[in-house]
Amino acid sequence: MSETLERWGSKRAFILAISGAAVGLGNIWRFPYVAGENGGAAFLLIYVAFVLLLGIPVMMAEILIGRAGRRGPLQALGTLAAEAGASKHWRWLGLFGAFTVFCILSFYSVVSGWSIEFLVASINGQFNGATAAEIGAGFDAFLASPGLLIFNHSLFLFMTMTVVAAGVAKGLERLNNLLMPLLYVLLLLLAGYAATTEGFSTALMWLFLPSFEAITPTVVLHAMGHAFFTLAVGACALMAYGAYMPEEQSLPKAAFAVAVLDISVALLAGIAIFSVVFAQGMDPAEGPGLMFVTLPIAFSELPGGAFWLSVFFLLLLLATWTSAINLAEPMVATLQGLGLRRSMATAIIALSVWLMGLLSAFSFSTLAEFQPLFGRNIFELVSSIPPDIFLPLGGLMIATFAAWIMPQKRVMKALGAGESGYLLWRNIVRWVSIPLTFIVLLGGLL
């Protein structure tokens, strides 16, 4: 049965695919604004610690389940549970993951749509000569136009689902190969520019000098949620990719490489964005608009700014595209596993996510005051609860399954790290990742 699935073309292709899933809005848009709302350095410190203690080990757990099962999440979990003599209900974890990515993709697509709008605006030179206040006002006016938001959301989702429908190897590999390094270089340049602004030293202090009073259970919960979100861990999305992993690759190395890349992208974006924030006297806790307002300001001060801003939004769009494809994959794989054709499965998922996304798109205008839970509107709910609660919860169960349920031989083979590597990984997951996730979730919820 294991021969029926496609494989990634090479080890490099697999790493690129995982980093394509990891690097996206989470690094460049979400990290700065969530850090901004949660005290900066304190948040950063805890988030990096969580990436190391939870993110990387659980990422390995997730991918190895996919690799051992060689199927979509639902089927992989079902087969492996049966094989281990455990309850077949474990497979519902696959469904929970699909529900999580469903919620996430619904707002992810709307925000990625903002990048499309900003790409077009920057190509048209709309930011040329604009002041910070004008750029801010323009963004608010954009959010208040649901028609525009829906148009861009539809476009982005269409782009995503077309690649998904085309199938894994064909659609994804080529795309990932070329574009990530380019984005990285651009961020490096941007951070270099940030170093010349007067906000730079304040930004560095704000990002790297934690004040420990700022650490509250909520900050810790957000930092944990973000660690899962940014690595794309906890929703069985990487599990779906693990199913296509080449036979002879070492998983720990791949996971570590991706995490380092992922954190460094977030740091570069953070340095660039907060330098502008402080140079312009803006509020770091500006919210979801933070990146969309600060970066046009930053670029407008640079020689050739309009051109580079367009290039930046183009690359951001490509980075979010590869993440969105990963968000869609487990849903499609699950439906396919239930016997649907890939094209049919993709169409059903596309339509449902599109409809759900409308609620987010309207959350900035018509539905702004519709706050069904905790005084938050739909966009605020779907952009916080699934990342902060569902992903860690999913990760907790994934880790439990891999480190407590699956037989050692199975895991060892899928991990590709020898016996001592396996034992180290298992001890970390059993005695650090699982209890820590549990405690933070509980603490944050109470």
Ligand code: PFF
């Ligand atoms: N890691 C992606 C980002 O940082 O933009 C978002 C993401 C992808 C989250 C896939 C969860 C997921 F399963």
